[in-house]
Amino acid sequence: MGADGGSGRTGPDKALNPRPGRAVSGNRLDSWDRESDPGSRPLSMRLHVARIRSIGKRFSLPLLILGGAGMLAAGIAEHLITAAAAGHIHGSLEEIRPADVALVLGANPRVQGVPNPFYEARLDAATRLFNARVVRGILVSGDNSRSDYDEPSHMKADLIRRGIPAEFITCDFAGFSTLDSVRRARPVFGQQKVILVSQRFHLERALYLAGASGLTAEGFAAEDAPLQWHLRVRSRETLARVKAVFDVALGRGPRFLGPRERVNLGADSPLR
DSSP: OOTTSSOSSOOTTOOOOOOTTOOSSHHHHHHHHHHHOGGGSOHHHHHHHHHHHHHHHHHHHHHHHHHHHHHHHHHHHHHHHHHHHTTOEESSTTTSOOOSEEEEEOOOSEETTEEOHHHHHHHHHHHHHHHTTSOSEEEEEOBOOBTTBOHHHHHHHHHHHTTOOGGGEEEETBOOSHHHHHHHTTTTTOOSEEEEEEOHHHHHHHHHHHHHHTOEEEEEEOOOOOHHHHHHHHHHHHHHHHHHHHHHHTTOOOSOOOSOOOOOOOOSSOOO
């Protein structure tokens, strides 16, 4: 009698225990063996795998070179831009020297249906400058490339709601980019010196472009947005800095210049 209480022989209803790691079915076992042996795969599959490996080897080196070049360009741009802005960004009214005009760099008033904190903070900062008599007028520069999108008019209306007289707010409707806003200030609006208003990370690039344009500028840092908003724009800013360095190197100017425009200023009495 066997140990299981049976007859001791193996009948049709008694199966031998399979070896560990092997499937019971002969077909499944054969399939397992074929998968573990690349040489047993169909020729077409082996050719396909070899082709994929060949493509990977062919492109891996160019991709590594391209990635390295991108990192190098980003590093150079970061160094040039932060160096140009060093000592020119101020966070308090007491630190910054007066100028006739505050140039407020545009932003979308709303993002995904909610107020944009970058936009609101820039207008708050411009209002502080005007009320403290650090500037005599405000130039709002933004995108108006579509009939349904008008950053400068929104900025002007929201500054008026903050108590700034409408006659001392001038709109630049061709500020399609930071480069456009900065490089139009002198030839179009006749400004030799301005206070740029934006967040600190954006001001660094704007000050770099201003210096390359012959525009004397200081930056007044608006309050930064919450972290989740800041993370959204930081990667874009890295690419924008590389582009800014190339724009300066290539001598790229604004998309439009146009005729001279007057900037309306407050009383001629001394600032502060």
